[in-house]
Amino acid sequence: MAARRIAVVTDSTASLDPADAEREGITVVPLKLVIGAATFTEGVDATSDDVAQALKDFVPVSTSRPTPEEFAAVYARLAQEGHDAIVSVHLSAEISGTFESAQVAAREAPVPVMCVDTRQVGIATGFAAGRAAAVARAGGDEAAAVGAALAAGESSSVLMYVDTLEYLRRGGRVGAATALIGSALAVKPLLTLRDGVVVPLERVRTSAKAVARLEALVAEAAEAATEGYDIGVQHLANPDLADQVAERLAGVLGRDRLPVNEVGAVIGAHVGPGMLAVTVTPRPG
Template sequence: MIAIVTDSTSSLSGSDAERERITVVPLQVIIGAEVHTEGEDVTSEMIADALASFVPVSTSRPTPDEFLAVYERLASEGAEAIVSVHLSARMSGTLDSAVLAAKQASVPVTCVDSTQVGIATGFAAGRAAQARDAGEDVVGVADAARRAGETSTALLYVDTLEYLRRGGRVGAAAALIGSALAVKPILTISDGLVVPLERVRTQAKALARLEALAVESAHACADGFDIGVQHLAALSTATAVAERLASTLERESIPVDEVGAVIGAHVGPGMIAVTITPR
């Protein structure tokens, strides 16, 4: 049996993870002096409120010992091998912790850098689960996850680059340019990093452009695609974006979810993201 592991930034709900038989290892969020565990005792609303109130917010990766404990539990439950799929190694040390734990595990563990964040990592873990259930070996399962991450398109609108700048996720120069020109940036993930894609003058124009780019990406997927919309403290805006995309792409609906606390801590309130992963 091959077990699939991912981390809590993958935005998998408890029901989705259980259905796909994916084990989720949580990251931690520090609000002020209080340490919280993502998915357990911290909400995105808490993050949005803290950021709006200028309360310091930071995040912490799982330790190698925490990963090892999960790997050994899965081994004791019958796993003969493990594929561990995580957010971009260029944005977090989570994969490093997984790799260190893998070296000590009693069963073979293959660690995969999804090169993505958020639901794109979740889609990659889901692809791994599908490959496992289809009878693929460890190499095939890991490749399925890796391909999903590498071919995903993640598009993000943020009200300001300030929160990403604070966390070191984009360069200070990019944040300065955004502030100086009072623009609304559209970002993407390239080679595992958050990078500016376009700069638009107003929120309305930025969201329209975000939708156009998402449609273009979806239409390029010859064999279909998975799509999701995420947000932080912007449910009505995200819902409107999802409804317009569903209409254009001729889908009954597109899932809308609030982004997890860890990612929320870095993007700030008002973020809207659209992720497309080819099938």
């Protein structure tokens, strides 16, 4: 009996390089951005640089999830291509309605679709989708692929440094009181995700101390991953700092290099220029 063909879908906030997504057999559904009066599609005609410049110029920037109809079209195409089931892996439902759109589309899909809320953002979602795809390529069924994605999301550590909480406040991703405290005290906040929500982790007085503390926390997370881990460094309009952090961490962690990428335009719209994030996702035993 032939193994079931399982397709894996994710969204553009997963920060997957198109070549990597194609190699791993992952279909990416894009989110939309509105910059000023113009609407763009992430990964198609909107770049992180466009978003960073708009934010610096005080041009209004907002984002929108894929519609259920867009997901439905993808699911129908994958079914037509001969897949027996689909695992759809997405960013935290507490942050975006993308997961909800996927769920709505899944109800009418021609093959079973299992939707996964990773409770994460950025490359942590990408790592979770990659784990699901690896299970599917190895002949695992959809339940095993879902389990792998959920485990990756649950075990991931996402550590973020931002210059200001203002952009997260504008998008409703942190409370106004938290943002106000950060501004009033002139602190540099370190953030993480807890229960699918962006929350303050620590407040540090200077950016240099904040970055040093972030590196220490990353090293702790990596050391705790006894079976190995995937790691990625992301930034928005802050390549020099990202490269420096990646180089220092590579030395501490005993690696030749760490991958550094600019965060996707949609996430960039909410974190603002200057953001630096490091994600550590332990590998299963």
